[in-house]
Amino acid sequence: MLAYRHLFHAGNFADVFKHALLVQLAIAIARKETPFFYLDTHAGIGRYDLQHAWAQKNSEYRDGIARIFSRTDCPEAVRPYLEAVRAENTDAQLHFYPGSPALMGRLLRSNDRMALTELNRKDCEQLQSEFAGDRRVQVRNMDGYQALKAFLPPKERRALILVDSSFDRANELRRIADALAMAHDRFATGVYAIWYPLMGSRDTSEFERHLVNIGLRKLLKLELSVRSGSPQGGLSGSAMLVVNPPYEFDKTASALLHWLWKALSVDGGGRYRVKWLSGE
Numbered sequence: 001m002l003a004y005r006h007l008f009h010a011g012n013f014a015d016v017f018k019h020a021l022l023v024q025l026a027i028a029i030a031r032k033e034t035p036f037f038y039l040d041t042h043a044g045i046g047r048y049d050l051q052h053a054w055a056q057k058n059s060e061y062r063d064g065i066a067r068i069f070s071r072t073d074c075p076e077a078v079r080p081y082l083e084a085v086r087a088e089n090t091d092a093q094l095h096f097y098p099g100s101p102a103l104m105g106r107l108l109r110s111n112d113r114m115a116l117t118e119l120n121r122k123d124c125e126q127l128q129s130e131f132a133g134d135r136r137v138q139v140r141n142m143d144g145y146q147a148l149k150a151f152l153p154p155k156e157r158r159a160l161i162l163v164d165s166s167f168d169r170a171n172e173l174r175r176i177a178d179a180l181a182m183a184h185d186r187f188a189t190g191v192y193a194i195w196y197p198l199m200g201s202r203d204t205s206e207f208e209r210h211l212v213n214i215g216l217r218k219l220l221k222l223e224l225s226v227r228s229g230s231p232q233g234g235l236s237g238s239a240m241l242v243v244n245p246p247y248e249f250d251k252t253a254s255a256l257l258h259w260l261w262k263a264l265s266v267d268g269g270g271r272y273r274v275k276w277l278s279g280e
Contacts (some may be wrong), residue, residue: 010048011061011097013264014238017224018195019103020081026107028246029160035111037154038104039161041144043116045123046101046130068263069094077256108136117147145179153187163194173207181214192243197235218279220245222253225270250274
């Protein structure tokens with residue numbers, strides 16, 4: 001398990017990995033004019049003050065977004081993400097980091113819709129204030145796994161769903177697998193993005209095999225690690241599984257992750273990987 005409140009980790013390498021990929025998924029889905037629905041099951045507070053004492057405790061963002069915030073040599077696949085982060089910092093200094101709700105709020109079109117669910121009541125109240133008055137956005141104080149049942153299938157019949165659990169409880173990978181199996185039964189054509197930390201190889205391998213065995217026909221694994229070993233109490237890498245990825249998303253992700261690995265790796269450690277677990 002992780003000791004997890006997102007403000008402690010905002011803007012770290014795992015956030016950069018996850019959010020840069022999420023932005024590209026949204027861009028790919030929005031290439032069609034028809035509206036889409038976005039569901040964020042563990043939404044957090046939306047945006048994060050990196051000067052807050054919690055963020056400053058370990059300053060994880062310094063080895064994440066701070067390393068690339070001012071870079072001008074990023075590939076096209078990374079540029080929309082960096083532009084969105086810079087838009088939150090109008091003085092060109094890194095003070096704030098947009099979480100997935102804020103990033104997606106910038107990308108939604110007028111006819112798209114977004115539902116954000118957050119179980120922590122105070123975090124949910126802050127999230128509600130962030131999107132007050134935006135008719136495209138619904139914020140609910142509820143369990144993220146229940147949200148998959150409550151909001152799927154959407155009326156738009158096109159959707160991007162982010163499952164970004166806090167991993168502060170035991171057996172979280174099993175809960176994700178069960179919830180995803182249920183969601184896929186309800187809405188098989190949705191694009192699902194499932195983030196998880198790379199901690200124990202046995203646990204993650206069993207998780208991945210289980211998802212293949214439940215019949216997910218198009219399942220792409222994306223991985224980024226930035227050091228050869230895990231720091232004490234922290235992470236060395238994280239992964240994202242994408243169910244039903246858009247056409248040629250694997251190629252976009254490969255270019256994106258190659259650059260991020262070079263930019264974020266510690267002394268050349270770690271690796272990136274793009275691998276089909278089923279379909280291609």
